[in-house]
Amino acid sequence: MRSAAARRAGTGRTGSWNFGPYQEDTLSVQELVEALIGKWPEKASWVQDAGSHPHEAGSLRLDTSKTTLQLGWKPRLVATESVDWIVDWYGRYFQGKDPKALCLEQIERFEQKKASR
Helix, strand or coil: CHHHHHHHHCCCCCCCCCCCCCHHHCCCHHHHHHHHHHHCCCCCCCCCCCCCCCCCCCCCCCCCHHHHHHHCCCCCCCHHHHHHHHHHHHHHHHCCCCHHHHHHHHHHHHHHCCCCC
16 A cells, blocks of 8 residues: 555555565475464364476565555564464354455554564
């Protein structure tokens, strides 16, 4: 939202913006999957396919430096909280809750949180 407001104000804050965790709070793909499985209400598991696959990074990270420097943005959730929010959202969605209402609720909760540091 700040980016749209900045464009209207003519401050030159256009282009791509990445929002994500602090660099030291990132999870590898495997860590994320295992954290989700560990919190999932039903039994869940994963198995890496034994077939031949193209190389994939073990860790995927967003460069949030532009967002941090130009907008003063800071993460409000640490990685473990993000996993909790994901599991909560999907759990309630699978119980038949309205996805739009769930999104709006989480946006409101997010806006009320202070930066994680």
